[in-house]
Amino acid sequence: MKKSIALVLAVILLAGILCTALAEHYHDWRLVDTKITTGSNINIAKPNGCIKLSNPHIHWKYPITTKRTYLCFSCQATKQIKTTTYSREHCPKD
DSSP, X not given: OHXXXXXXXXXXXXXXXXXXXXXXXXXXXXXXXXXXEEOOOEEEXXXXXXXXXXXXXXXXXXXXXEEEEEEETTTOOEEEEEEEEEOOOBOTTO
16 A cells, blocks of 8 residues: 555656656747846056056956847746856057
8 A cells, every 4th residue: 555655656746847847848938138238347457568568557348248038938938148248458559
């Protein structure tokens, strides 16, 4: 009797895990919006100068943030993925 109850519970648990995995598999994510923003300059001190300018000075770069919004066409769920990269380093001599 105990073995049959354990077997039934194991089958129910396995079915629940399998259904959850299949439900996640059938999302139909599509990109619906992309926003790109730039932030404030980040200053980088060059106390010994650089290859273009030998005296002490400051370089700068700025963050570029991309936010992509996806919509699941199956269940209408949304998710956002946000990534940040940086521009190249700028020198006053550029």
